[in-house]
Amino acid sequence: MAADGLVRQQLVHRLYVDHQGWLNGWLRRQLGCSQRAADLAQDTFVRVLSKDQGLDAIREPRAYLHTIARGLLINHWRRRQIEQAYLDAVALQPEAVAPSPESQALVVETLLQVDAMLSRLPEKVRRAFLLSQLHGLTYAAIALEVGVSERMVKKYMAQAMLHCLTLIEDDA
Structure with a gap:
């Protein structure tokens, strides 16, 4: 079992070394933000690590990484869209009744959960x-x-x- 774990770790390391730069560049072009691109690239590799399937069976590593990263990117855009719609609604409220930043964060998180459920x-x-x-x-x-x-x-x-x-x- 330990040998399987070591082989898996080596495969992920090779995947990371060979394709992280490309993935980061692609995400940077999509987002226009190098910090967010780096975060999503890292999240992509975390997803790879959490998958149970054999990494040695991946024939097209960039297509595989692109698919995972694209899903994360769609989630990112959806989250931004929901957050912005909520913030726009809050901005229409008088300052005296505006929710606290903590309440806003809770509402946005709840809205994201409802959106995920509905999807x-x-x-x-x-x-x-x-x-x-x-x-x-x-x-x-x-x-x-x-x-x-x-x-x-x-x-x-x-x-x-x-x-x-x-x-x-x-x-x-």
């Missing part, structure tokens, strides 16, 4: 759930908007609620 739902289920919860539409109105029967909207809502409850239980 795991099928498109029509997510859309029906959002139309109900954010816009207050009736099931009949949602059915017209989504292009399904009212009975299907009920199924979508049950699916979304079950998904929410499952996530709440997982966190407990």
Whole structure:
């Protein structure tokens, strides 16, 4: 077992030495920020380390690293978009009722968790759930908007609620 660990460590080291510069450059071009690029490049290699699959089976290391880094980059952009939307909403509030930086951080983290939960739902289920919860539409109105029967909207809502409850239980 220790020998397998040493071989894996050597493979990761070789992958890092051979491709870290390229990955960092690609991320720097995408982000326009060398510090954030370095962070995401490092996060990419942390993901590689956490994967259980055999690194010796990787045929195209750059494509493999690119896929991981691209996912991290999408998450980064999504997080920035959510944070900015929240900060824009906070900026519209009078200064006297503006939340503290700690409260803002908690709200942003919660929004990111909700976004992650919603992204795991099928498109029509997510859309029906959002139309109900954010816009207050009736099931009949949602059915017209989504292009399904009212009975299907009920199924979508049950699916979304079950998904929410499952996530709440997982966190407990």
